Amino acid sequence: MLVLGIETTCDETAAAVVRVEKDGRGTILSNVVRAQIEDHAPYGGVVPEIAARAHVEVVDRVVLEALDQAGMRASDMDAIASAAGPGLIGGVLVGLTTAKAMALVTGKPLIAVNHLEAHALTARLTDNVAFPYLLLLVSGGHTQLLAVTGVGAYAKLGTTIDDAIGEAFDKAAKLMGLPYPGGPEIEQRALVGNPARFALPRPLAGRPEPDFSLSGLKTAVRIEAERLMDDSGNLSETDVADLSASFQQAVADVVADRSRVAIRLFRQRFGEPTALVVAGGVGANQTLKRVLAETAASMGLALVVPPPKLCTDNGAMIAWAGAERFRLGFTDPLDTAPRARWPLDAGSVTIGSGRLGAKA
Numbered sequence: 001m002l003v004l005g006i007e008t009t010c011d012e013t014a015a016a017v018v019r020v021e022k023d024g025r026g027t028i029l030s031n032v033v034r035a036q037i038e039d040h041a042p043y044g045g046v047v048p049e050i051a052a053r054a055h056v057e058v059v060d061r062v063v064l065e066a067l068d069q070a071g072m073r074a075s076d077m078d079a080i081a082s083a084a085g086p087g088l089i090g091g092v093l094v095g096l097t098t099a100k101a102m103a104l105v106t107g108k109p110l111i112a113v114n115h116l117e118a119h120a121l122t123a124r125l126t127d128n129v130a131f132p133y134l135l136l137l138v139s140g141g142h143t144q145l146l147a148v149t150g151v152g153a154y155a156k157l158g159t160t161i162d163d164a165i166g167e168a169f170d171k172a173a174k175l176m177g178l179p180y181p182g183g184p185e186i187e188q189r190a191l192v193g194n195p196a197r198f199a200l201p202r203p204l205a206g207r208p209e210p211d212f213s214l215s216g217l218k219t220a221v222r223i224e225a226e227r228l229m230d231d232s233g234n235l236s237e238t239d240v241a242d243l244s245a246s247f248q249q250a251v252a253d254v255v256a257d258r259s260r261v262a263i264r265l266f267r268q269r270f271g272e273p274t275a276l277v278v279a280g281g282v283g284a285n286q287t288l289k290r291v292l293a294e295t296a297a298s299m300g301l302a303l304v305v306p307p308p309k310l311c312t313d314n315g316a317m318i319a320w321a322g323a324e325r326f327r328l329g330f331t332d333p334l335d336t337a338p339r340a341r342w343p344l345d346a347g348s349v350t351i352g353s354g355r356l357g358a359k360a
Contacts, residue, residue: 001019002072003020003078003323004066004315005118006081008055008095009091009313010091010141014062014314015059015063017070017077018125020323020327026124026320028316030065033062033309036050046088048088048089052088055095063098074105078326079110080102081099081113082112082113083114083115085338085342086115086339086341087141096336104334111330112332112336118321120135120154121321122279123304124324125306125316125320126310129274131148131149132148133148133273134148134276135148136262139164139280142164143163145259151325154344155269155345158211158258163214165282166280168251169183169186175222189241189244190244193241193243194246197243197246198220198247201216201217202254203217205254205257209261210259212254212258252288255288255292259276260298275304276301277304279311282311283306284312289303
């Protein structure tokens, strides 16, 4: 089976071709990503209108490049998959409309993929992880702990009640005068910083529900930054390094605590998970990976983190999620609507629910 995947939900225009082998494993034949960091850097974050226009300008070339790298034509595909949400609606429209046009012209089935489901299933592409497993989804727009018990079968165990972790990294970086995107900037400076210098809070630590809250931690960073600024409103390199390290360690401690609670809850409700899986761009943070590896090991679990290029938004995860759904016999009509909001929990993408697709 060959599936083309298109991803345009935020600020990456991506396309990929994935082949499903006879044993059910996936092989990535191409994976092309065009980022928009330079377009949004002057604004300190993603501007939806700019993102949508950038997708329009490059999506055709990105799709053609993905097909060329795979040595394929659109007519060789068994299905065309595209992220149909959640995300910035202008960007979602670009990718989904492109996929609909290709499906119409080639006569191939359309698979409308939930972007979060694609993240949730990536570990099955990279590591062949068996169901059920616990997923920690951490990105710029999402922070969730989910039980993944099958394709289309998800149960939300915990989520953020305010900022997503990636969003908190970006905002904390901005408070310290660091450029966008803030996550890699904080991680780089934290390498030479003292994580024990600032007594930052660990919000919700010890609570019985595996939810997150990052706004208080972000406020604590702002208070410390304002206290340390010179008359020109600048921080010294040492202050930035120490504040970055302290913030990053606080986030890691919160993630570890919340994950332990989620593991215990998973075992109560679903039995033993096969692994703790991390997905989303923040999963590339090495400190978080180290702390989560220690946490998983202490709970008797393996930690599975896909390679960094497959943690961030990409077309391969869309193609794979499309393949997982298609081989179960489900496709979507050409009038499928894009969704700015599309939660990944019970009933939202359930196979056969009639809310996503119809049997092929």
